[in-house]
Amino acid sequence: MVVAVVLVLIVVGSVAFHFLSPWWWTPIASNWGYIDNTIIITFWITGAVFTAVVLFVAYCVWRFRHKEGQKADYEPENRRLENWLMGLTAVGVAAMLIPGLFVWGQFITVPADATEAEVMGAQWQWSYRLPGADGKLGLSDTRLVAADNPYGIKPDDPNGHDDVLIEADYLHLPVDKPVKMLLRSVDTLHDFYVAEFRSKMDMIPGAVTYFWFTPTRTGQFEVLCAELCGTGHPYMRGGVVVDTQADYDAWLASQQTYAQLYAPEVLKTADIN
Amino acid sequence: MVDATHGPDAHAAEFPDAELYHPKSWWTRYVFSQDAKVIAIQYASTALAIGMLALVLSWLMRMQLAFPGFLSFIDAAAYYQFITMHGMIMVIYLITALFLGGFGNYLIPLMLGARDMVFPYVNMLSYWTYLLAVLVLVVSWFTPGGPTGAGWTLYPPQAILSNTPGQESGIVLMLVSLILFVIGFTMGGLNYIVTVLQGRTRGMTLMRMPLTVWGIFIATVMAMLAFPALFVACVMMLFDKLLGTSFFMPALVEMGEILPHDGGSPILFQHLFWFFGHPEVYIVALPAFGIVSDLISTHARKNIFGYRMMVWAIVIIGALSFVVWAHHMYVSGMNPYFGFFFAVTTLIIAVPTAIKVYNWVLTLWRGDIHLNPPMLFALAFIVTFVNGGLTGLFLGNVVVDVPLSDTMFVVAHFHMVMGVAPILVIFGAIYHWYPKITGRMLDNTLAHLHFWVTFLGAYLIFFPMHYLGIMGVPRRYFESGDISFQPPSAHDLNIFITVMALIVGAAQLAFVFNLVWSIRHGKPSGGNPWRATTLEWQTPETPPVHGNFGRELPVVYRWAYDYSVPGAAEDFIPQNQPGPNPPHDEAPRKRKAAKS
Numbered sequence: 001m002v003v004a005v006v007l008v009l010i011v012v013g014s015v016a017f018h019f020l021s022p023w024w025w026t027p028i029a030s031n032w033g034y035i036d037n038t039i040i041i042t043f044w045i046t047g048a049v050f051t052a053v054v055l056f057v058a059y060c061v062w063r064f065r066h067k068e069g070q071k072a073d074y075e076p077e078n079r080r081l082e083n084w085l086m087g088l089t090a091v092g093v094a095a096m097l098i099p100g101l102f103v104w105g106q107f108i109t110v111p112a113d114a115t116e117a118e119v120m121g122a123q124w125q126w127s128y129r130l131p132g133a134d135g136k137l138g139l140s141d142t143r144l145v146a147a148d149n150p151y152g153i154k155p156d157d158p159n160g161h162d163d164v165l166i167e168a169d170y171l172h173l174p175v176d177k178p179v180k181m182l183l184r185s186v187d188t189l190h191d192f193y194v195a196e197f198r199s200k201m202d203m204i205p206g207a208v209t210y211f212w213f214t215p216t217r218t219g220q221f222e223v224l225c226a227e228l229c230g231t232g233h234p235y236m237r238g239g240v241v242v243d244t245q246a247d248y249d250a251w252l253a254s255q256q257t258y259a260q261l262y263a264p265e266v267l268k269t270a271d272i273n
Numbered sequence: 274m275v276d277a278t279h280g281p282d283a284h285a286a287e288f289p290d291a292e293l294y295h296p297k298s299w300w301t302r303y304v305f306s307q308d309a310k311v312i313a314i315q316y317a318s319t320a321l322a323i324g325m326l327a328l329v330l331s332w333l334m335r336m337q338l339a340f341p342g343f344l345s346f347i348d349a350a351a352y353y354q355f356i357t358m359h360g361m362i363m364v365i366y367l368i369t370a371l372f373l374g375g376f377g378n379y380l381i382p383l384m385l386g387a388r389d390m391v392f393p394y395v396n397m398l399s400y401w402t403y404l405l406a407v408l409v410l411v412v413s414w415f416t417p418g419g420p421t422g423a424g425w426t427l428y429p430p431q432a433i434l435s436n437t438p439g440q441e442s443g444i445v446l447m448l449v450s451l452i453l454f455v456i457g458f459t460m461g462g463l464n465y466i467v468t469v470l471q472g473r474t475r476g477m478t479l480m481r482m483p484l485t486v487w488g489i490f491i492a493t494v495m496a497m498l499a500f501p502a503l504f505v506a507c508v509m510m511l512f513d514k515l516l517g518t519s520f521f522m523p524a525l526v527e528m529g530e531i532l533p534h535d536g537g538s539p540i541l542f543q544h545l546f547w548f549f550g551h552p553e554v555y556i557v558a559l560p561a562f563g564i565v566s567d568l569i570s571t572h573a574r575k576n577i578f579g580y581r582m583m584v585w586a587i588v589i590i591g592a593l594s595f596v597v598w599a600h601h602m603y604v605s606g607m608n609p610y611f612g613f614f615f616a617v618t619t620l621i622i623a624v625p626t627a628i629k630v631y632n633w634v635l636t637l638w639r640g641d642i643h644l645n646p647p648m649l650f651a652l653a654f655i656v657t658f659v660n661g662g663l664t665g666l667f668l669g670n671v672v673v674d675v676p677l678s679d680t681m682f683v684v685a686h687f688h689m690v691m692g693v694a695p696i697l698v699i700f701g702a703i704y705h706w707y708p709k710i711t712g713r714m715l716d717n718t719l720a721h722l723h724f725w726v727t728f729l730g731a732y733l734i735f736f737p738m739h740y741l742g743i744m745g746v747p748r749r750y751f752e753s754g755d756i757s758f759q760p761p762s763a764h765d766l767n768i769f770i771t772v773m774a775l776i777v778g779a780a781q782l783a784f785v786f787n788l789v790w791s792i793r794h795g796k797p798s799g800g801n802p803w804r805a806t807t808l809e810w811q812t813p814e815t816p817p818v819h820g821n822f823g824r825e826l827p828v829v830y831r832w833a834y835d836y837s838v839p840g841a842a843e844d845f846i847p848q849n850q851p852g853p854n855p856p857h858d859e860a861p862r863k864r865k866a867a868k869s
Contacts, residue, residue: 007652014736023762023763025743032675035676039743042673053634054655057634057655064638066574066642066644072836073837074576076834081635093666096620104671107609186525187430187527199675204539204605206524206536206538207606228424230431230437231422232349234749
């Protein structure tokens with residue numbers, strides 16, 4: 001009896017906790033509301049299954065608990081019932097998977113008009129690079145990283161000269177403009193993660209990874225590192241400021257390019273090459 | 274020879290007793306023993322002992338999360354060492370070793386009607402190699418720099434770089450310990466496989482084996498295929514660390530210096546690790562599935578519902594689990610198109626897994642449910658496994674994983690599904706088989722105390738934890754108090770979780786006390802206290818002696834689940850009792866064919 005009651009309480013308590021708890025996702029600030037919707041679909045389906053299974057167990061425990069003289073049924077199998085359950089499960093799984101794959105298709109298809117912004121991770125800080133007036137980022141190589149070239153930009157790639165370098169905690173982005181985040185690391189794995197954007201991706205030294213999103217509201221959002229990167233991992237913070245176009249343009253105008261910051265000596269080396 | 278194959282003592286004729294190695298001294302009987310039952314107890318005791326360390330580590334890390342600074346010796350480096358060692362011990366050195374080395378060794382020969390494992394000497398070596406692996410792991414605490422703090426996934430380059438604790442020698446000892454574990458486990462695993470395929474007694478067809486043996490058998494086959502991936506990954510990382518190779522190391526900058534490595538791929542390690550790591554989840558889960566099936570059937574006095582479907586589900590889950598590994602890597606930066614494939618395979622696994630759940634609960638339907646401690650733990654397993662399995666549908670569905678991966682949601686999910694659920698089965702199994710192992714019952718009152726605190730406490734720890742993850746709190750944070758989107762109430766939740774963790778951990782002391790106390794003071798159990806059908810309960814002596822079954826091996830006439838058969842005198846018919854077979858049992862046809 002006690003067991004059956006406790007099982008019912010677990011179901012009731014879990015459902016109540018789900019609806020009443022103050023801990024829920026942050027207000028979204030990107031176009032990935034689709035992801036939130038898929039989570040909601042998944043919550044309904046899985047919640048229904050959990051409730052049904054545990055209540056069924058509770059009923060069985062209450063109804064068929066041992067009493068003097070009771071004898072169990074003998075029923076080795078029931079193919080019809082098993083096939084029905086298998087079919088229903090498959091339908092439930094498909095109901096979650098199909099919207100999920102559809103949204104994943106969107107997630108990995110970067111719109112043609114997305115601008116690029118590069119994030120570079122290094123233990124334990126973020127720095128950012130924007131493509132500059134030509135719209136193209138210069139090539140980079142970890143082996144070129146030095147005090148006078150912290151981003152490891154190839155000095156002989158002309159596309160890199162006008163790259164805007166942001167050696168600060170905050171990256172600014174214009175609202176409602178799709179942006180492709182290019183991610184790289186110079187030491188170990190990191191993961192660029194802003195909870196409000198609902199998207200994240202690991203950074204791998206030696207490779208460039210990416211994801212894209214469209215910021216949908218202005219404001220300031222905290223960047224966290226979501227991949228263990230050594231003892232400073234929890235302190236690897238930064239921020240993204242989503243601006244109106246006018247604010248963004250004003251901010252961008254005050255930033256400096258690679259050529260302005262580091263060019264004099266680097267360009268000399270490039271000439272010799 | 275032809276005649277001998279037909280009589281009931283055919284095995285005795287084919288395999289005379291003289292072939293079985295008999296120990297001659299105390300040392301070979303109890304220490305360097307070749308008896309699978311002694312080896313099982315050695316495995317289980319070692320696993321539980323090192324598991325206690327993992328338990329204390331979980332207390333310490335929870336203290337840090339709820340009361341940062343209260344225990345001043347926990348700095349960031351120590352915290353990462355605690356989480357790494359906790360994870361590694363729980364997954365490999367406790368749960369895997371206990372299910373396969375412990376229950377596998379004890380139950381496979383007894384349930385199949387064999388005298389011992391087929392390679393007893395190799396079986397002994399398996400345990401001693403495992404013990405060496407555990408000792409190497411323990412030694413790493415006492416080396417300069419301490420054990421590795423790279424996280425249990427040991428992702429390079431971080432694992433061997435200088436900003437990770439244990440970089441001096443801890444990581445090397447960790448890798449060596451894993452290599453030893455794989456070597457030791459391979460010796461044991463070959464034994465389990467060959468014993469299941471070759472060592473079964475007469476009449477014990479594969480489709481009459483108890484599901485416990487099926488679960489352990491398929492898990493072992495999987496381990497044989499999956500552990501080599503871990504083995505090579507460890508060897509390659511050792512080379513990177515000690516010989517300066519670049520398997521996993523691209524060009525990178527460490528403390529302002531460009532390291533000599535070049536051209537390696539960190540993501541290659543992740544593929545190797547998870548090619549082992551995902552099957553590992555099922556290596557832990559399948560024995561639990563098998564055991565819990567038998568616990569439910571025995572204590573509900575009812576045959577397991579849909580036995581054949583249960584066997585096929587185990588086999589299919591085992592096979593599918595080799596093509597889902599990259600669902601751990603959706604945000605690793607691998608080719609994003611892989612996401613489609615791995616999401617589909619991952620969610621397909623939900624179907625055979627759900628079948629298993631349905632069949633467990635349908636076994637309860639119209640049963641005669643005895644709420645003995647093993648049954649209580651089995652019910653708790655169903656609740657926690659269903660809960661943890663369902664949250665897996667969030668994480669397996671690639672796009673849903675994007676916001677949730679690397680958050681506390683993942684921590685809550687995998688603890689529920691491959692921590693709490695299998696461990697509840699381990700507890701249930703110990704309460705179930707302890708009378709066979711010692712001849713005495715465990716104390717019932719302590720068992721109930723242990724059950725209620727552990728089950729409810731663990732649920733209260735991990736269910737709310739999911740919601741921290743939905744909010745976005747990352748895992749593996751030494752301190753998370755200053756995250757901008759986190760309301761102050763989240764810290765109250767952290768304190769609640771920590772208090773529950775301390776209580777649940779303390780409840781395990783009641784369990785350990787019960788284990789020790791009952792060896793001498795428990796109620797004598799008799800040979801078959803649960804009135805079960807399987808062969809281990811039909812041994813002439815309890816505890817079974819070396820050789821298991823006396824002079825003659827049992828002959829099996831029926832499947833393992835003849836409970837409450839209509840018309841039968843008792844509510845169970847042991848597998849070795851002759852008589853009419855139920856219509857679905859395929860074996861009689863074959864035996865008739867053999868006789869004619």
